[in-house]
Amino acid sequence: MTEPRTPSVAASPSEPSARAQRESAQTAEDKIFVASQGQLMWWRFRKHKPAIVGGIIVILVYLVALFCEFLAPYDPVKYDQKDTYAPPQRIRIVDQGKVQSPFVYGLTQSRDPVSYRMMFQVDQGKKYPVRFFVRGSAYKMWGLFEGDLHLFGIDDPEGSIHLLGADRMGRDVFSRLVYGARVSMSIGLVGVILSFVLGITIGGFSGYYGGALDTVVQRIIEFIRSVPSIPLWMALSAALPVDWPPTKIYFGITVVLSLIGWTWLARVVRSQFLSIREEDYVMAARLSGTGEVRIIYRHMVPAFMSYIIAQMSLSIPNMILSETSLSFLGLGIRAPAISWGVLLQEAQNLRAVALAPWLLAPGLAVVLIVLAFNFLGDGLRDAADPYSR
Amino acid sequence: MLQYFLRRLVLTIPTLLVVSVISFTLIQLPPGDYLTSYMAARAAQGEMMDQAAIDAMTRQYGLDQPMYMQYLRWLGKAVRGDFGQSFLWNRPVSELIWERLGLTVAISLAALLFVWAVAFPVSVYAATHQYSFGDHLFSFFGFIGLGFPDFMVALILLWIGYRYFDTNLGGLFSDAFIEAPWGWPKFLDMLKHLWVPMVVLGMGGTAGLIRTTRANLLDELHKPYVTTARAKGLTETKLLFKYPVRVALKPFFATLGWQLPNLVSGATVIAVVLSLPTTGPLYLQALLTQDMFLAGTIVMMLSALTVIGTLLSDILLVLVDPRIRYGGG
Numbered sequence: 001m002t003e004p005r006t007p008s009v010a011a012s013p014s015e016p017s018a019r020a021q022r023e024s025a026q027t028a029e030d031k032i033f034v035a036s037q038g039q040l041m042w043w044r045f046r047k048h049k050p051a052i053v054g055g056i057i058v059i060l061v062y063l064v065a066l067f068c069e070f071l072a073p074y075d076p077v078k079y080d081q082k083d084t085y086a087p088p089q090r091i092r093i094v095d096q097g098k099v100q101s102p103f104v105y106g107l108t109q110s111r112d113p114v115s116y117r118m119m120f121q122v123d124q125g126k127k128y129p130v131r132f133f134v135r136g137s138a139y140k141m142w143g144l145f146e147g148d149l150h151l152f153g154i155d156d157p158e159g160s161i162h163l164l165g166a167d168r169m170g171r172d173v174f175s176r177l178v179y180g181a182r183v184s185m186s187i188g189l190v191g192v193i194l195s196f197v198l199g200i201t202i203g204g205f206s207g208y209y210g211g212a213l214d215t216v217v218q219r220i221i222e223f224i225r226s227v228p229s230i231p232l233w234m235a236l237s238a239a240l241p242v243d244w245p246p247t248k249i250y251f252g253i254t255v256v257l258s259l260i261g262w263t264w265l266a267r268v269v270r271s272q273f274l275s276i277r278e279e280d281y282v283m284a285a286r287l288s289g290t291g292e293v294r295i296i297y298r299h300m301v302p303a304f305m306s307y308i309i310a311q312m313s314l315s316i317p318n319m320i321l322s323e324t325s326l327s328f329l330g331l332g333i334r335a336p337a338i339s340w341g342v343l344l345q346e347a348q349n350l351r352a353v354a355l356a357p358w359l360l361a362p363g364l365a366v367v368l369i370v371l372a373f374n375f376l377g378d379g380l381r382d383a384a385d386p387y388s389r
Numbered sequence: 390m391l392q393y394f395l396r397r398l399v400l401t402i403p404t405l406l407v408v409s410v411i412s413f414t415l416i417q418l419p420p421g422d423y424l425t426s427y428m429a430a431r432a433a434q435g436e437m438m439d440q441a442a443i444d445a446m447t448r449q450y451g452l453d454q455p456m457y458m459q460y461l462r463w464l465g466k467a468v469r470g471d472f473g474q475s476f477l478w479n480r481p482v483s484e485l486i487w488e489r490l491g492l493t494v495a496i497s498l499a500a501l502l503f504v505w506a507v508a509f510p511v512s513v514y515a516a517t518h519q520y521s522f523g524d525h526l527f528s529f530f531g532f533i534g535l536g537f538p539d540f541m542v543a544l545i546l547l548w549i550g551y552r553y554f555d556t557n558l559g560g561l562f563s564d565a566f567i568e569a570p571w572g573w574p575k576f577l578d579m580l581k582h583l584w585v586p587m588v589v590l591g592m593g594g595t596a597g598l599i600r601t602t603r604a605n606l607l608d609e610l611h612k613p614y615v616t617t618a619r620a621k622g623l624t625e626t627k628l629l630f631k632y633p634v635r636v637a638l639k640p641f642f643a644t645l646g647w648q649l650p651n652l653v654s655g656a657t658v659i660a661v662v663l664s665l666p667t668t669g670p671l672y673l674q675a676l677l678t679q680d681m682f683l684a685g686t687i688v689m690m691l692s693a694l695t696v697i698g699t700l701l702s703d704i705l706l707v708l709v710d711p712r713i714r715y716g717g718g
């Protein structure tokens with residue numbers, strides 16, 4: 001709680017400025033006394049620099065996921081045999097010592113005389129300027145609006161721009177990565193919200209009413225937890241019918257992931273309920289005749305809500321990781337649909353990875369977002385209790 | 390104390406029973422059974438099976454009986470060590486699992502030892518040298534360990550091995566030893582390959598353990614009794630290891646409960662990537678082909694490991710920290 005600086009005893013400054021300083025310190029201190037809990041939290045969160053960075057990354061990636069049709073230069077399923085395993089192209093601004101608008105060099109192909117593999121060489125003779133807001137492949141944004149505007153791309157149909165190379169079928173890895181963000185990022189969010197609803201309801205009832213209900217719920221949670229999670233997820237996802245459409249599979253996987261996720265949330269909520277139930281202010285509320293429902297929602301839930309939210313932000317990366325692992329094994333999201341785990345399946349073949357290391361890019365995206373969420377969660381957890389130290 | 394242990398031991402039996410019901414339900418969940426997928430595969434090859442053969446197989450595997458009868462039959466045999474027949478491999482399930490269980494446990498234990506061996510000195514160093522260069526370096530590595538999914542680490546290691554050293558880091562044996570009978574040379578060969586899964590499996594756990602232990606130790610180091618001990622002239626080493634470290638070590642034992650099964654099941658994903666001869670790939674294959682007795686037995690086995698791991702960690706916790714008391718024990 002160091003946000004308002006304690007009035008420093010100024011040694012030398014002139015009288016008026018010292019007074020101004022004292023007054024501003026005074027008002028700052030007043031500010032902290034009248035600040036709402038939300039403001040206190042924000043002040044505390046603001047000081048946690050890694051959390052700010054993490055938060056910005058998380059927001060950016062969610063924006064990417066939201067506007068993936070617009071940000072991806074290509075249709076993620078468009079394949080082109082001649083681009084098979086094309087290497088990433090760098091955007092350059094310097095050509096023969098002169099700075100100019102961004103462009104990429106073209107690639108020429110030749111067959112390796114020994115291995116008959118397709119080889120790509122950067123061809124400095126061919127230059128394709130990178131254009132912004134170009135008309136490209138048509139898409140349907142969110143399945144609602146038709147459009148063909150892309151943030152960047154290349155006008156010349158002869159050339160191509162693969163920022164992260166192309167895969168086995170010559171599909172643009174960058175576009176696929178951007179599209180994959182939508183499924184991978186939202187599955188964590190939806191899954192956590194689902195386990196949140198389950199956890200807070202069941203844990204709340206269990207903690208508030210206690211007794212037999214509590215015992216039964218606790219036993220159930222123990223049983224679920226005594227089955228190791230990854231094999232359980234695998235078994236449940238394997239149980240999803242193969243002929244389901246991608247959207248149904250998506251929700252199936254989300255439900256499967258949150259089926260286990262709610263258990264620890266229920267535990268946290270229950271233990272919070274148990275301890276807060278005994279607090280004096282709850283007793284005071286009860287003595288003054290407040291109804292049960294009002295006690296729970298007005299007096300008890302706010303006391304641990306921020307804590308729960310911080311915990312949630314720490315469990316989203318786990319969901320994302322689980323989805324990635326499941327899809328990677330072929331048990332999660334399935335091939336025509338795109339998620340980071342599905343993309344990483346391409347990298348399962350060692351020979352392919354040796355040939356095209358850029359296939360590992362989705363993995364790095366997973367690492368980035370998991371770290372960002374962890375930093376954000378750390379900051380939120382510290383901010384959740386603004387009255388501590 | 391003994392009473393508490395005994396009660397915990399007895400309590401594991403109903404837990405395992407419920408777990409067996411869950412395992413059995415799980416493997417029954419996919420629509421159809423092994424026969425339907427088997428017949429689909431045969432039909433795809435252009436072979437038609439006559440109804441009599443199908444009926445015979447249905448009867449042979451007991452697929453015509455109601456669910457609970459199938460469960461009871463499975464359980465009854467399981468108690469006697471007979472976990473049924475794998476449809477896919479056409480061999481007893483227990484044989485298949487036993488073959489791989491030894492290596493699975495060996496790898497998991499190696500990873501657990503790795504976690505402890507690395508986490509202990511590092512967390513003690515990081516806590517005693519808070520905010521030093523080493524501390525920041527270790528927390529940086531810790532975040533990497535936390536952020537990288539383990540299969541990603543495995544893939545990157547494989548790629549580096551393949552690309553720059555021209556060796557295949559996957560597998561647990563060199564080609565020459567795969568079929569060889571167990572012996573000293575084969576064992577040495579395994580040790581040469583063991584480090585990859587050991588490091589990959591241990592990384593995430595190590596990062597988490599360092600974080601908690603460092604935080605715990607820091608809390609302890611600021612307590613008055615440490616100051617008292619220092620004022621009395623105790624040497625720093627003795628002071629450190631006699632009390633604060635002992636208290637801070639609790640997460641080491643507390644994590645055993647979930648480390649054990651986690652290592653075994655986490656191995657599932659990694660084992661597929663590294664093509665290790667453990668239960669992981671066997672389980673994945675069993676799930677994909679609806680080889681239900683095999684899949685069910687593996688779920689059951691992993692759950693049993695969790696239950697045993699939790700029991701072990703609770704017992705160890707009581708031994709390490711006598712202040713912990715469980716319900717009247």
